[in-house]
Amino acid sequence: MKPVGPIPSGYASIDGELAIGGQRVSALVADAGRTPLFVYSRSHLDARVAELRAALPARIGLNYAVKANPHLAVIGHMAPLVDGFDIASSGELALCIAAGIDPVRISFAGPGKRDDELEAAIAAGVTLNCESEGEASRALTIGARLGKAPRMAIRVNPSFDIKGSGMKMGGGAKPFGVDADRVPALARHVIDAGAEWRGLHIFTGSQTLNADAIIEAMRNVLDLAANLADAIGHSLPKLNMGGGLGIPYFPGDTPVDLPRVGAALAERVNDLPPVFAETELCIELGRYLVGEAGVYLTRVIDRKVSHGVTYLVTDGGLHHQLAASGNFGTVVRRNYPSAIATRYGEEAIEEVNIVGCLCTPLDRLADAAAMPHADVGDLVAVFCAGAYGATASPAAFLGHGPAAEILV
Ligand SMILES: *Cc1c(COP(=O)(O)O)cnc(C)c1O
16 A cells, blocks of 8 residues: 555535535536546635735745646636746746736746747736846847847856755756856846846745745845845846745645744845845745645546556546656656545545556556545546646647646
8 A cells, every 4th residue: 555645725525525616526527528627726726825925024025937837717816816927938928918917027937938939028028037148138139129128137047956856946057047156247238238127036946845945045045146236236126036835745745834934034034135125025936826726637437457456547647647647757656645536535445556548557646545445437636736737748648638627
């Protein structure tokens, strides 16, 4: 038997079925008309933002990193809840604009921005978080051609990253950002060239559960930003301090101690050097905002036994849930939180392997998991599916196509 990860709080059961947003999963599937189905919960999104607002000092704004979940209805729901939106492509820009978000609230990071993407962003008035000298120079040229001063910040490649971060994105050689020692010269160059100077972006990592590591990274980010502002000789209109707060996926994972992070930030923010007097501060979060708000529902298509092992074969799989299958940035495969959604709360009486419908042994949703007895037609729920699910999985692989998505 292998344990499954912890089911996030806030999910209820009605008549022995998992309920999301007050509706039974079978009713949600009937509404959507098919499985597999991603269900995103408004009340979870609201609750998470409220927790963050309560814990963080008012001085620190909250940005949503759209790549975690770019479903249009989710972006639209986040629009009044957060301060800014971080995008990583012109596709995400188009979605934010379709969701009615004012481009002044949007910043665009990501290596390899094409000229047409820079042009769309500059024309719309989006802030570019420049990833290199070359990109900055292309942006200035495009701005001159459009007769519009680009709004430009510089993404810094810091010499440190968050300890224990699930995905290292700072420290040493990286495709992201400009090495810290070259930032002052580039900043002065873009300011002198007439760009609208927007400050710095320093992102140090992702999926961290350790509050102390997050606090230390934020402290290092503020120190580095203060030193860079001094070296640039201009204050920072804005500082995007990164984020990196993770969510528990696996057995033994515990949630980030958010009040502790908030208290440490409040202490620090009350004692900032004068160079930050006019600086707008924000953190950017993807997974932490939306991850626990999503549930992936897939139907059992077959129940079979091989060499004494029971398999529940579903109509979903790694083409929608690459991360849960263990093939997206994990070294050792462990079980995501999952359950038989149509027998929610029933006692676990058997050990099953829950697999997807793809013809590859990689397509596993839960290994050797203790579950109530499930039959063909039952629904399986995979939790923590709100971030890096639908759009971070190879939906075209084997031709089953994308899952449905709804916000409830
Ligand atoms: C991916 C990414 C994020 C979001 O990371 P999460 O772990 O989902 O919070 C934020 N900022 C940048 C620059 C990113 O690339």
